Amino acid sequence: MNKRKRPGSAGQKPSGLEDRNRGPRGQGGAHSQPRGPQRGHKGGGDEGFLYGFHAVSAALRNPVRRAQRLLLTRNAEAELASQGLSLGKDLPIQAEILGGDEIAALLPPGAVHQGIALKVTPLPELTVDEACDGASRVVVLDQVTDPHNFGAILRSAAVFGAGALITTDRNSPPLGGVLAKAASGGLEKVRIAKVTNLVRAIDELKDLGFEVIGLDGEGEVSLPEFKTGPKTALVLGAEGAGLRRLTREHCDVLARLPASGEMRSLNVSNAAAVALYELARRA
Structure with a gap:
């Protein structure tokens, strides 16, 4: 070496x-x-929500994450199903179907959520x-x-x-x-x-x-x-x-x-x- x-x-x-x-x-x-x-501060100003398809779908497939709340628009529901994650079958939590503006209201200003957001526990x-x-x-x-x-x-x-x-x-x-x-x-x-x-x-x-x-x-x-x-x-x-x-x-x-x-x-x-x-x- x-x-x-x-x-x-x-x-x-x-x-x-x-x-x-x-x-x-x-x-x-x-x-x-x-x-x-500060030490142990992991959630940030977004109240523990992840958003966007790649971030959320990866978290849903991560066994060390615990999903607490899943928010979807109808279009996002269809997109998730195309990725092999169907409501009531492949998801670890019951989804809430909302409008895009309703999801945006729960996220930081300007967050590009793509119609999907997931509240999760912190990583270990x-x-x-x-x-x-x-x-x-x-x-x-x-x-x-x-x-x-x-x-x-x-x-x-x-x-x-x-x-x-x-x-x-x-x-x-x-x-x-x-x-x-x-x-x-x-x-x-x-x-x-x-x-x-x-x-x-x-x-x-x-x-x-x-x-x-x-x-x-x-x-x-x-x-x-x-x-x-x-x-x-x-x-x-x-x-x-x-x-x-x-x-x-x-x-x-x-x-x-x-x-x-x-x-x-x-x-x-x-x-x-x-x-x-x-x-x-x-x-």
């Missing part, structure tokens, strides 16, 4: 990752330092060891706060075979409707562990045999040229700010994505998709 340790430095170098709404280094005024949820809280059981690729997020970015990363993780995601308990978004819609079913497919101390979690990953690769715009090696071991943890930093100093210092290696154009950075979710594809390609 090719392992290299990067020496620590007093300051952070640019990560090469940008927020979807901000430039590098979190430029964006009041939005540059969002406040994350997992330890790092439990989340990573059987996984060969893991994603670690260092205070990624935007739910759309977080959800898109979950979707890429599900597509490219990352079995687990580790994130900070504070300064990460609720695992609710907005994130689930962006994840397009990935929230139900990838096991998630929320931790208090990310550095300690990285050490746990190393104890489990994972090689920890931090994605950094100024990493000393190019990810496509770096020979990885059989178990890999990919660490991505916050939108704009990148990896924190202690996180960088605890990675086995810092790797960069090759860039040939005038622009040198990617949105964090796009960078995750490219890096996860590269890791899956060589598996």
